[in-house]
Amino acid sequence: MVSKALGKYVQSLHQKKYRQRHGAFLVEGGKSVLELLSSDLETEHLLVTAEFASQNHARLPARLPLSMATEAELTQLGTLATNTTALAVARLPQEKPLLPTLPEAALLLALDEVRDPGNLGTLLRLADWYGLPGVVLSPGCADAYAPKTVAATMGAFARVRVWERDLSEWLPTLPAAVGIFGADLAGDNVHRLTLRPAGVLVMGSESHGLTPGVAAALTRRLHIPRGASGGAESLNVAISAAILLDNFFRNQ
Amino acid sequence: MVSKALGKYVQSLHQKKYRQRHGAFLVEGGKSVLELLSSDLETEHLLVTAEFASQNHARLPARLPLSMATEAELTQLGTLATNTTALAVARLPQEKPLLPTLPEAALLLALDEVRDPGNLGTLLRLADWYGLPGVVLSPGCADAYAPKTVAATMGAFARVRVWERDLSEWLPTLPAAVGIFGADLAGDNVHRLTLRPAGVLVMGSESHGLTPGVAAALTRRLHIPRGASGGAESLNVAISAAILLDNFFRNQ
Known part of the structure; x- marks a missing residue:
């Protein structure tokens, strides 16, 4: 069950204005979420189905705020036609210097x-x-x-x-x-x-x-x-x- | 104003089953419709807005069944998010022989x-x-x-x-x-x-x-x-x- 406040926050990130305000963005679907977790990007929240959690237990970081969600909730909160696996909120990366050389x-x-x-x-x-x-x-x-x-x-x-x-x-x-x-x-x-x-x-x-x-x-x-x-x-x-x-x- | 029968026919062609049954398919948007008209494919019906018709008068074949439609009608009958120009029903082309050589x-x-x-x-x-x-x-x-x-x-x-x-x-x-x-x-x-x-x-x-x-x-x-x-x-x-x-x- 996803809290109302978290659900509202996730949905706000559909829009650029709120991504910029909160410095965060959405990652949807199990494959993309696993790419996120194995990258240098910072994950803020993780919403997963019970099935995804049990199948990928070893790959989910222990310290991360984790919410269990139903497929219906993931689909409703996100932008995909259906999402049966996972959704994450990630921090927008800091822009590294772009050297002219x-x-x-x-x-x-x-x-x-x-x-x-x-x-x-x-x-x-x-x-x-x-x-x-x-x-x-x-x-x-x-x-x-x-x-x-x-x-x-x-x-x-x-x-x-x-x-x-x-x-x-x-x-x-x-x-x-x-x-x-x-x-x-x-x-x-x-x-x-x-x-x-x-x-x-x-x-x-x-x-x-x-x-x-x-x-x-x-x-x-x-x-x-x-x-x-x-x-x-x-x-x-x-x-x-x-x-x-x-x-x-x-x-x- | 598009007749009810034509509208129903156009909408049926969203589905493969009816494209095959009627031997016809939809072409949506002014650019694609003009490509159709300058090709070897046969056009069955043409639905155009008054503005598109006047701008492309010289390129619309005189013998073709032509219906004037509003932007709202084109959008409602078709599959595009919006269609402000034209929609055509074209005949599915006959398959040419595929020579093994x-x-x-x-x-x-x-x-x-x-x-x-x-x-x-x-x-x-x-x-x-x-x-x-x-x-x-x-x-x-x-x-x-x-x-x-x-x-x-x-x-x-x-x-x-x-x-x-x-x-x-x-x-x-x-x-x-x-x-x-x-x-x-x-x-x-x-x-x-x-x-x-x-x-x-x-x-x-x-x-x-x-x-x-x-x-x-x-x-x-x-x-x-x-x-x-x-x-x-x-x-x-x-x-x-x-x-x-x-x-x-x-x-x-």
């Missing part, structure tokens, strides 16, 4: 107004797969800690660092040696280049592309060749990012 | 139990981008003509051919020269291979991988290298397919 040594992903939380989550998962040091989000992006984003990361939310920066201000502050890459239909064919995973790869929103200030900061425009008889006008932003990242990492 | 000359995508309509739609869009001759779906896949799939194709539904086959029966009937490729963590590193776009690329469901009969039919297993410090266990099925397709098409 970082992109000289490694590839950062920067997202310009990527508003769809599903796309954002998939991009964070991709950053995790390639072990990028993190992802820089423009203020117009979806919230990295919205329930839909967290779900779409498939656990990567617990590992990938994110920073929020006004990209049109931040990109020009980077050392001149840092490559700033972006996708552009009129750019260079990635199949003809030998890319190395260093610099910043900027991806824009699917519908609007890069904002003008960000487009102006690019030092290299990249183009993914379409099939000779291809019909689609464009690719999804996460799909494009995946193809570009594979092209950066294939020459290591 | 086709994959000797070109690359086909085959999907094994890909149940999520969003993923299926994204995969069809990808097939369209690369101009693949089509996509072969196992009976357990999401319906290629479900409203969510159609929406996720971003217009590719109007161009990409699909076939339904029991893959574990169909794959072994292909000529011996046809390569049957699948993703496998223990497979060959795609960055070390020179792949050509011919054969069949089989993608399995994200949660369960390839079914045993399909896995047994593969002639080559491919592996997408993860970043050296990467954390994610896996990639989304459409993301994996995109990276693999780029590797097939880069050596043309």
